[in-house]
Amino acid sequence: MADIVETAARKVFDRYDVDGDGLVTADEYRKVVSELGSQVTESEAQGLIDSVDNNGDRQMSFEEFWAALNG
Numbered sequence: 001m002a003d004i005v006e007t008a009a010r011k012v013f014d015r016y017d018v019d020g021d022g023l024v025t026a027d028e029y030r031k032v033v034s035e036l037g038s039q040v041t042e043s044e045a046q047g048l049i050d051s052v053d054n055n056g057d058r059q060m061s062f063e064e065f066w067a068a069l070n071g
């Protein structure tokens, strides 16, 4: 079961990781949110990334995303 959940989480993460480098930046997050029909400001997007960022690079890795989901 856990594998299915992780695969689903990976799909969500990959959607936000526009350039596929394994990290979601605030810009990527904003871009995807706007494609989904919502708007967030740059500081809101960065604030969300920062809230799950564990290593201080101000980008969200899958591990950080996964930890946030399971936190």
Ligand SMILES: [Ca+2]
Pocket: 017, 018, 019, 020, 021, 022, 023, 024, 025, 028
């Ligand atoms: Ca990226």
Ligand SMILES: [Ca+2]
Pocket: 053, 054, 055, 056, 057, 058, 059, 060, 061, 064
């Ligand atoms: Ca990070």
